[in-house]
Amino acid sequence: LRRLKDYGNDKMLLTVRWENGTLILIDQTKLPTRLVYVKYNKYQDVANAIKSLIVRGAPAIGVAAAFGLCLAAFQSKAKSTSGLISDLKVAYARLKSTRPTAVNLAWALDIIMKKATEGTSVDQIRNEILDRSLRMANDDIAINKRIGQNGAQLISKNEVILTHCNAGSLATVGYGTALGVIRAAKDDGKRIQVIATETRPVMQGSRLTAFELTHDGIDVRLIPDTAVGHIMYQDTISRVIVGADRVLKTGHVFNKIGTYQIAALARRHSIPFYVAAPISTFDSKSKLDDIVIEQRDRNEVIKIGNKIIAPQDVKVLNPAFDITPPELITGIITEKCVLKAPYKTNIHKLLNSNR
Amino acid sequence: LRRLKDYGNDKMLLTVRWENGTLILIDQTKLPTRLVYVKYNKYQDVANAIKSLIVRGAPAIGVAAAFGLCLAAFQSKAKSTSGLISDLKVAYARLKSTRPTAVNLAWALDIIMKKATEGTSVDQIRNEILDRSLRMANDDIAINKRIGQNGAQLISKNEVILTHCNAGSLATVGYGTALGVIRAAKDDGKRIQVIATETRPVMQGSRLTAFELTHDGIDVRLIPDTAVGHIMYQDTISRVIVGADRVLKTGHVFNKIGTYQIAALARRHSIPFYVAAPISTFDSKSKLDDIVIEQRDRNEVIKIGNKIIAPQDVKVLNPAFDITPPELITGIITEKCVLKAPYKTNIHKLLNSNR
Numbered sequence: 001l002r003r004l005k006d007y008g009n010d011k012m013l014l015t016v017r018w019e020n021g022t023l024i025l026i027d028q029t030k031l032p033t034r035l036v037y038v039k040y041n042k043y044q045d046v047a048n049a050i051k052s053l054i055v056r057g058a059p060a061i062g063v064a065a066a067f068g069l070c071l072a073a074f075q076s077k078a079k080s081t082s083g084l085i086s087d088l089k090v091a092y093a094r095l096k097s098t099r100p101t102a103v104n105l106a107w108a109l110d111i112i113m114k115k116a117t118e119g120t121s122v123d124q125i126r127n128e129i130l131d132r133s134l135r136m137a138n139d140d141i142a143i144n145k146r147i148g149q150n151g152a153q154l155i156s157k158n159e160v161i162l163t164h165c166n167a168g169s170l171a172t173v174g175y176g177t178a179l180g181v182i183r184a185a186k187d188d189g190k191r192i193q194v195i196a197t198e199t200r201p202v203m204q205g206s207r208l209t210a211f212e213l214t215h216d217g218i219d220v221r222l223i224p225d226t227a228v229g230h231i232m233y234q235d236t237i238s239r240v241i242v243g244a245d246r247v248l249k250t251g252h253v254f255n256k257i258g259t260y261q262i263a264a265l266a267r268r269h270s271i272p273f274y275v276a277a278p279i280s281t282f283d284s285k286s287k288l289d290d291i292v293i294e295q296r297d298r299n300e301v302i303k304i305g306n307k308i309i310a311p312q313d314v315k316v317l318n319p320a321f322d323i324t325p326p327e328l329i330t331g332i333i334t335e336k337c338v339l340k341a342p343y344k345t346n347i348h349k350l351l352n353s354n355r
Numbered sequence: 356l357r358r359l360k361d362y363g364n365d366k367m368l369l370t371v372r373w374e375n376g377t378l379i380l381i382d383q384t385k386l387p388t389r390l391v392y393v394k395y396n397k398y399q400d401v402a403n404a405i406k407s408l409i410v411r412g413a414p415a416i417g418v419a420a421a422f423g424l425c426l427a428a429f430q431s432k433a434k435s436t437s438g439l440i441s442d443l444k445v446a447y448a449r450l451k452s453t454r455p456t457a458v459n460l461a462w463a464l465d466i467i468m469k470k471a472t473e474g475t476s477v478d479q480i481r482n483e484i485l486d487r488s489l490r491m492a493n494d495d496i497a498i499n500k501r502i503g504q505n506g507a508q509l510i511s512k513n514e515v516i517l518t519h520c521n522a523g524s525l526a527t528v529g530y531g532t533a534l535g536v537i538r539a540a541k542d543d544g545k546r547i548q549v550i551a552t553e554t555r556p557v558m559q560g561s562r563l564t565a566f567e568l569t570h571d572g573i574d575v576r577l578i579p580d581t582a583v584g585h586i587m588y589q590d591t592i593s594r595v596i597v598g599a600d601r602v603l604k605t606g607h608v609f610n611k612i613g614t615y616q617i618a619a620l621a622r623r624h625s626i627p628f629y630v631a632a633p634i635s636t637f638d639s640k641s642k643l644d645d646i647v648i649e650q651r652d653r654n655e656v657i658k659i660g661n662k663i664i665a666p667q668d669v670k671v672l673n674p675a676f677d678i679t680p681p682e683l684i685t686g687i688i689t690e691k692c693v694l695k696a697p698y699k700t701n702i703h704k705l706l707n708s709n710r
Contacts, residue, residue, distance in 0.1 A: 032664070033663055197581075198656065200555055201581075206656070206665035214666045214669055219670075221669075221670040221671065221672050222665055222670070222671050222672070223672045223673075224613075226552075226554065226556075226611075226613030226616070227672060227673070229616025229617075229619055230612060230615055230616070230674055257581045258582070261585070262584075264584055264619070264623050265619055265620070301553065301577055304660070307660040307662065310387055310553070310561035310562065310565050311565050311566050313569065314569055315576040317550070317577070317582060319582055319586075
């Protein structure tokens with residue numbers, strides 16, 4: 001029996017799990033109405049699961065793909081290391097093609113392939129890459145727990161925390177980043193109420209965050225994205241915590257569309273605005289202008305399910321993410337420390353100490 | 356043949372129309388997929404239409420209800436004025452009960468009932484209240500046209516104007532308030548592009564504004580409510596124009612949820628923020644604390660059509676409207692003038708000159 005370490009909370013949602021030679025994923029397309037775990041024994045099915053958003057969230061996808069390569073190693077009938085590597089390369093290409101823009105996916109697959117090429121026998125390769133994948137999964141949770149602890153120290157006894165999108169268990173292997181901070185604060189005995197924005201157009205707030213927090217017995221209220229300003233105006237919110245897709249060395253944060261306007265509104269109302277992100281999210285190379293903001297499918301805006309909610313020929317702007325400038329960010333919570341301004345200097349120090 | 360005056364544009368959507376003794380409404384529940392006109396010959400059916408949101412928008416509801424009373428007068432078999440008034444009182448109560456919080460509904464019905472009680476014969480009452488209702492409908496469009504002209508003077512040759520919710524033809528008898536300004540600017544030969552927010556939770560932006568502007572050949576792009584800040588950050592928007600549910604004598608504007616945060620973001624980006632509202636929207640009596648912000652049905656947030664998009668037992672905050680303080684408002688466009696700060700003084704002057 002090979003399984004993830006138990007992190008002391010049996011009820012914690014584990015989005016990606018390895019058990020008895022099988023990969024188990026939560027089928028996120030069934031949420032919030034049903035919590036369904038699906039077993040995978042073939043890497044091809046894992047590739048389909050990533051492509052069809054059964055599993056989503058950068059860290060979760062990376063680890064799922066790593067386990068996908070493990071399944072490919074066990075599926076392979078190769079008798080030689082070169083035969084096995086050859087089979088793994090086919091699986092690698094297939095898995096990598098599922099979400100071409102996901103940085104974590106390539107990162108995770110490259111680590112596993114590198115490990116595989118170092119092996120000296122078929123069995124050793126199988127064992128080594130499975131161990132490395134299990135470590136990757138455990139590391140993800142461990143990092144999130146440290147982010148949680150670092151963030152929880154900032155939080156007072158009674159707080160109402162607003163979060164956007166889903167930076168929770170369901171975006172990671174488990175525990176989450178922004179929601180990890182909330183879990184850790186609650187575990188410290190603090191009374192936390194969460195306000196979750198529904199996060200149009202893909203509704204990760206309604207479908208995932210509201211589900212995940214309800215599941216864990218954390219007090220959550222769902223609001224339309226249009227109500228953020230009003231609820232801040234009513235003096236309801238004590239803090240904002242969100243995740244990040246990418247943090248530049250200048251401290252500019254790329255995250256789900258809607259993050260920037262929440263940060264701007266928080267500033268207007270003097271509400272602390274925090275980003276929770278592992279160091280793996282920091283991009284020390286790209287400049288602000290290097291990043292192209294992807295336009296997503298117009299159908300996300302004009303349809304919900306099969307229901308058409310706008311004229312089918314109307315023009316749509318559907319940017320996937322936005323940029324929150326460092327001057328709006330009170331702090332960035334990482335597994336090492338809570339970064340504060342001046343971000344350029346402090347991010348530089350953190351990334352260098354981390355090498 | 357009794358019909359509304361033609362305002363020079365045959366293609367203009369007329370939300371409420373009287374033709375050949377019949378009330379004709381656009382069935383807004385069928386939008387944006389189908390443009391369906393429904394004929395009404397009985398006041399009871401008009402009451403049902405108001406209740407079921409076939410017609411919505413305060414000015415549109417008021418005028419529809421007035422015509423409902425006209426239908427009741429023609430339906431009545433009474434031979435005496437007292438018999439007719441008695442029948443009209445039944446219809447009045449039925450029509451008024453459909454949307455108890457709509458101020459315009461009671462206002463319009465009271466005007467028609469007062470007119471009815473002044474009549475001296477059954478036929479005279481019928482004619483008088485129909486004339487008064489037709490005048491009310493014409494006045495609504497005429498006021499909107501004047502708002503449009505006053506607003507259009509503010510607008511430059513090329514502008515990208517963001518609007519929220521639907522303050523258009525479909526909320527009024529025709530032409531609209533905020534969208535009336537855009538129509539008037541376009542008729543002046545200016546090149547106007549509109550950005551329409553989808554306006555969760557009820558999606559008046561997607562369903563109505565996007566439809567109405569597409570129908571009229573006005574350039575419109577639809578965005579999720581989460582994209583407002585990002586699109587302002589990209590320096591795309593030259594002006595914001597919204598409608599109003601109620602304007603207090605202090606200049607505080609009550610309008611659809613999401614208006615306040617757009618105003619706050621506009622201020623951050625130095626974008627002029629205008630409200631377009633007829634003088635009938637001004638409330639000279641209420642104080643800020645008098646107004647209770649209604650919480651609407653949670654199902655608006657957790658369901659779209661029959662599709663469940665959030666855990667069914669999750670707590671929801673669904674405020675119907677919000678408050679934009681006068682310091683965020685560049686101007687309020689009325690049929691008489693464009694009000695500027697200091698609002699308290701200038702609103703006082705306007706309302707007194709209007710008596």
